[in-house]
């Protein structure tokens with residue numbers, strides 16, 4: 001997709017000037033960390049490989065800068081690959097530097113940021129390079145769920161340089177300059193004779209909209225660095241460390257009475273659930289994740305009374321908010337990320353069901369939908385939900401219902417909790433009777449009205465205790481804030497296993 005690049009900002013001009021003097025990797029790290037806080041580790045390390053002219057290309061650092069510093073005053077380990085050194089490719093020494101950094105980050109309980117700009121395993125080093133990726137992958141997976149790992153992709157990346165981000169918690173790409181693919185266009189052409197551009201094969205826009213590989217799409221390198229810094233404001237240093245709370249600036253009882261007007265009066269009219277999220281959470285605290293992929297569900301970080309939370313919400317604006325394979329994968333992953341790092345989950349529900357049809361079934365909707373169910377059933381952090389409008393069928397159960405472990409389940413008076421909508425239900429239940437009726441249309445309308453009166457409200461669920469309270473919309477923020485306070489020391493643990501067997 002052709003785009004006219006925005007003119008460089010002053011900060012970008014400075015970055016470019018610095019880049020001319022010092023390698024790109026070091027400049028990127030300087031911008032990532034708080035000023036003057038970065039300390040490099042192993043700057044003199046070089047490779048010892050020979051052949052293919054490598055002996056004449058021993059460059060201090062071996063194409064990767066590794067080190068430690070502070071971001072918002074908190075310790076973070078980071079590395080950045082340098083494309084101008086052997087294409088940023090990863091040889092044994094380069095890999096050993098990254099593996100050591102991962103060990104340091106895990107042992108000291110700090111987040112890790114990886115700035116990838118690499119063509120993958122260094123071809124000239126053969127199995128030493130492949131083994132180097134193995135050393136990194138195993139450490140990254142063992143650190144998964146223990147320390148936050150954020151990958152930036154700031155250039156053409158291939159092979160291990162894309163698997164490595166995929167094993168981390170978040171991937172940030174740069175529009176127009178970064179690409180991610182297992183094998184680059186030249187290799188593709190040689191092997192399959194397919195002619196495809198780098199952008200088509202693995203451009204940032206593709207990964208942010210179609211594959212979901214990228215969680216954020218930045219405009220520039222500096223913007224990508226800004227995303228990483230902002231993301232860390234919501235994450236703890238490690239899974240067993242406190243959340244980065246802020247002093248509450250936005251009162252829990254702020255007047256939000258305007259919220260009712262955001263829900264259309266007709267249950268069939270779409271609306272943007274993000275407007276409702278923005279009203280409920282602390283002002284300007286919402287950070288949407290994977291905004292342009294599977295937009296029928298919205299996930300993101302926010303704060304309530306200064307404390308980080310994860311938000312999951314059906315989006316009636318897209319596909320009427322139906323759940324499908326991509327939405328299930330997106331939400332499942334986000335729920336598991338929040339659960340790993342101790343962020344309470346707040347869920348807003350308005351879902352007419354799972355998207356039916358041949359395409360969905362053929363994509364493996366059963367397995368993908370199960371991922372979402374699995375993620376909720378496994379989550380032990382505080383879980384609060386509010387049913388705004390529809391909660392139908394399997395989607396009612398899957399969206400953090402009481403039955404699968406929701407802690408506080410609320411509903412607005414407009415909630416409709418049923419196996420399905422009125423029209424579908426009446427057609428299934430009374431098809432024969434309606435056909436035999438003197439006035440089928442009148443009989444259908446009567447049956448639908450009876451069904452609507454009986455089920456399309458939160459009454460039955462509240463009577464059975466599946467909904468804890470039916471609340472006026474204006475009470476939502478206050479009630480969620482209070483529930484988060486009450487659940488703060490919730491302590492549930494699952495039985496230990498080697499691993500639970502996530503549907504894949």
Ligand code: HXC
Pocket residue numbers: 086087088089118119120121122123124130133156157158159160161163182183184185186187
């Ligand atoms: C050694 C490499 C390299 C690599 C690039 N270079 N990739 N050197 N090993 N893997 C070098 C080039 O030789 C060149 O060196 C310089 O980097 C820039 O590369 P160009 O091709 O000129 O750049 P560009 O046109 O921007 O293309 C970038 C690229 C392409 C798309 C990444 O270089 C490419 O396709 N590389 C191979 C990618 C790949 O297939 N990697 C998979 C490795 S296997 P000079 O000296 O000319 O400047 C792997 C397995 C891991 O990673 C395990 C996974 C489970």
